[in-house]
Amino acid sequence: MRYELYYWPTIQGRGEFVRLALEEAGAPYADVARTRGGEARLLALLRADVARPPFAPPILKSGRLLISQTANILAYLGPRHGLCPADESGRLWTHQLQLTIADLVAEVHDSHHPLAASLYYEDQRREAKKRAADLTAERLPKFLGYFERVLERNPRGRLHLVGARLSYADLSLFQAVAGLCYAFPNAMSRLARKLPRVNALHDAIAGRPRLAAYLVSTRRVPFSEEGIFRHYRELDP
Amino acid sequence: MRYELYYWPTIQGRGEFVRLALEEAGAPYADVARTRGGEARLLALLRADVARPPFAPPILKSGRLLISQTANILAYLGPRHGLCPADESGRLWTHQLQLTIADLVAEVHDSHHPLAASLYYEDQRREAKKRAADLTAERLPKFLGYFERVLERNPRGRLHLVGARLSYADLSLFQAVAGLCYAFPNAMSRLARKLPRVNALHDAIAGRPRLAAYLVSTRRVPFSEEGIFRHYRELDP
Numbered sequence: 001m002r003y004e005l006y007y008w009p010t011i012q013g014r015g016e017f018v019r020l021a022l023e024e025a026g027a028p029y030a031d032v033a034r035t036r037g038g039e040a041r042l043l044a045l046l047r048a049d050v051a052r053p054p055f056a057p058p059i060l061k062s063g064r065l066l067i068s069q070t071a072n073i074l075a076y077l078g079p080r081h082g083l084c085p086a087d088e089s090g091r092l093w094t095h096q097l098q099l100t101i102a103d104l105v106a107e108v109h110d111s112h113h114p115l116a117a118s119l120y121y122e123d124q125r126r127e128a129k130k131r132a133a134d135l136t137a138e139r140l141p142k143f144l145g146y147f148e149r150v151l152e153r154n155p156r157g158r159l160h161l162v163g164a165r166l167s168y169a170d171l172s173l174f175q176a177v178a179g180l181c182y183a184f185p186n187a188m189s190r191l192a193r194k195l196p197r198v199n200a201l202h203d204a205i206a207g208r209p210r211l212a213a214y215l216v217s218t219r220r221v222p223f224s225e226e227g228i229f230r231h232y233r234e235l236d237p
Numbered sequence: 238m239r240y241e242l243y244y245w246p247t248i249q250g251r252g253e254f255v256r257l258a259l260e261e262a263g264a265p266y267a268d269v270a271r272t273r274g275g276e277a278r279l280l281a282l283l284r285a286d287v288a289r290p291p292f293a294p295p296i297l298k299s300g301r302l303l304i305s306q307t308a309n310i311l312a313y314l315g316p317r318h319g320l321c322p323a324d325e326s327g328r329l330w331t332h333q334l335q336l337t338i339a340d341l342v343a344e345v346h347d348s349h350h351p352l353a354a355s356l357y358y359e360d361q362r363r364e365a366k367k368r369a370a371d372l373t374a375e376r377l378p379k380f381l382g383y384f385e386r387v388l389e390r391n392p393r394g395r396l397h398l399v400g401a402r403l404s405y406a407d408l409s410l411f412q413a414v415a416g417l418c419y420a421f422p423n424a425m426s427r428l429a430r431k432l433p434r435v436n437a438l439h440d441a442i443a444g445r446p447r448l449a450a451y452l453v454s455t456r457r458v459p460f461s462e463e464g465i466f467r468h469y470r471e472l473d474p
Contacts, residue, residue, distance in 0.1 A: 051390050052330050055337045055383050067329055069336040071308075076329060092304055092313060093289050099306040100292045106343060114351045115364060116371035127352060127364050134353035146292050153288050 003029035004061035006042045011227040012179075012220075014070045014105070015058040020171040021074055023214040025081035031219065071098045074168045083168040094162050097150070097169040101176055104143040108180065109228045111135040112235065121225075125234070132235035136187035140180065144195050147173055151197035158197055159204045166208075173198070174205035179229030184236045240266035241298035243279045248464040249416075249457075251307045251342070252295040257408040258311055260451040262318035268456065308335045311405045320405040331399050334387065334406040338413055341380040345417065346465045348372040349472065358462075362471070369472035373424035377417065381432050384410055388434035395434055396441045403445075410435070411442035416466030421473045 003022065007015025009031075022029045033042040045059060045066075054068035060076070067073050075095050078084035084094040109117075114131040115124040147161065156164040161173060177198060181188045192199060205211055214220055223229055240259065244252025246268075259266045270279040282296060282303075291305035297313070304310050312332050315321035321331040346354075351368040352361040384398065393401040398410060414435060418425045429436060442448055451457055460466055 049390070051392060052333075053383070053386060053390065054333075055340075055380075065326055065329070067333065069333045072329060072333045072336055075312075075332070089302055092302070092309060095312070096289075096291075096304065096306045096309045099309055103292075103343075106340075110347060110351075114347075115367045116375070118371060118375055130352045134355060138353070138355055143292075146290070149290060153286070153290065155288060 001028075001063060003027060004032050005029050006032050006045055006059040006061070007057045008042075009033040009039055010221065010224075012175075012223065012229075013058075013227055016175055016221070017070050017168075017172050018058050018060060018073050018077075019219070020175055020211070020214075021077050021081070021083055021168045023219070024166070024171055024208065024210050025077070025083060026210060027077075027081060034219075071095065071102050074098055074172070078168050083166065083171075085163060085165075085167075090162060094167045094169050097147075097161050097167075098172055100143070100146070101169065101172045104139075104176055105179075105228060107135060107139055107143075108176075108183070112230050112232065121230075121232070128232075128235060132184075136184055136236070140184075140187060140191060141194070144177075144180075144191060144198055148195050148198050151201060159201055161201075170201060170205060171211075174202050174211075177202040178206075179223065179227075182223040183229040183231050185231075186236045238265075238300060240264060241269050242266055243269050243282055243296040243298070244294045245279075246270040246276055247458065247461075249412075249460065249466075250295075250464055253412055253458070254307050254405075254409050255295050255297060255310050255314075256456070257412055257448070257451075258314050258318070258320055258405045260456070261403070261408055261445065261447050262314070262320060263447060264314075264318060271456075308332065308339050311335055311409070315405050320403065320408075322400060322402075322404075327399060331404045331406050334384075334398050334404075335409055337380070337383070338406065338409045341376075341413055342416075342465060344372060344376055344380075345413075345420070349467050349469065358467075358469070365469075365472060369421075373421055373473070377421070377424060377428060378431070381414075381417075381428060381435055385432050385435050388438060396438055398438075407438060407442060408448075411439050411448075414439040415443075416460065416464075419460040420466040420468050422468075423473045 005018055032038040052066060054066065058070055058073060060067045060073045067076050078094060079086060084091055111132040112121050112128050113124065114127045150161055151158050154160065160166060161169045206215060242255055269275040289303060291303060295307055295310060297304045297310045304313050315331060316323060321328055348369040349358050349365050351364045387398055388395050397403060398406045443452060
């Protein structure tokens with residue numbers, strides 16, 4: 001069966017966490033809005049009169065199922081593609097980590113849009129500077145330090161968050177770190193000394209054959225100042 | 238088996254979504270940090286050298302399982318207490334709604350703390366005014382209008398988000414609406430005309446026997462300006 005992913009075509013955004021899982025799994029999927037006429041199909045789906053409407057992309061179509069909310073999509077894909085443990089306690093733990101990554105990602109987004117997503121960055125630059133300073137000084141050490149601790153305490157493997165095998169939470173942490181290194185290279189370089197395991201996980205994921213091929217392909221949308229992880233020099237002194 | 242809930246004792250916060258599910262289920266639980274010496278036990282748990290450490294409260298202890306992240310706890314409790322459908326598609330849909338409520342709740346929190354959770358409200362009042370104006374003008378109509386649409390399209394019952402029966406998503410939407418009515422009475426009153434089903438769901442939940450008893454009990458922490466839903470007159474003109 002071929003999945004259909006519906007997500008904004010010009011940004012990595014939250015859809016990227018789903019793309020990484022599908023790519024690593026080698027699962028056949030169409031990135032619908034990036035195909036010819038596909039963006040109209042995404043917009044039509046958002047307006048469709050379905051009984052269980054999605055609030056926002058990403059949306060995964062799997063057979064007759066329409067699944068939305070990034071972490072929910074990953075909780076669905078995980079057990080199907082060996083991207084999380086099969087037992088309940090392992091599934092809950094993986095999902096818990098994913099939801100914590102989602103919280104981090106939301107905070108990163110708000111660092112350049114502290115007042116309103118509907119306003120331009122340029123109209124909230126002064127406030128973004130304050131919020132980004134708090135993000136890099138307080139929140140990144142807290143979140144990334146937490147994941148460093150999780151890796152340190154994992155008795156079965158220090159390159160994986162969950163047990164001895166790859167999980168979708170590893171892929172998502174890779175993406176968060178990659179995004180943060182793009183957006184805040186100076187802050188991340190100052191933090192590097194305290195995050196040896198997080199950075200080793202990032203590198204190990206980037207080197208996995210399927211991921212490495214994906215990351216240099218045209219299927220990987222580049223980072224940009226339209227996405228969640230944006231590089232503004234003034235926010236990363 | 239008796240659950241143990243670990244959450245900050247003086248606020249409703251995110252723990253309240255878990256409390257509501259446990260109360261409606263009639264499940265035996267200890268609200269640990271609200272018992273004598275319990276806050277020290279919460280702090281000790283946050284510092285404990287466990288293999289799967291929680292990032293933040295709420296934390297649910299169920300036998301040997303330690304589960305964290307509000308939506309994750311609810312996904313665990315739901316099938317055990319009849320608070321969501323048993324089939325996969327129904328569980329995914331309920332969780333999807335819960336994650337959307339979680340997004341709304343995070344935005345409400347940031348309306349009074351747009352610059353940093355670590356700063357006092359008083360140090361970001363000017364920015365809070367802008368963010369709260371966007372919340373009430375743009376985000377609340379978008380989020381609550383979405384849930385109104387979900388209720389409208391539910392073929393099996395307009396007082397429930399999922400099928401014909403109560404789910405934890407209903408309880409969480411109740412809590413979000415109750416909190417918003419506390420924090421933004423003027424904005425919510427202006428929106429009321431467009432949200433007949435959302436408000437009817439709120440009232441129906443408040444009237445359920447177990448919930449009604451809980452809401453007037455001392456187990457329900459009152460709303461306050463320490464929690465997520467805060468009433469500041471200047472943010473709700």
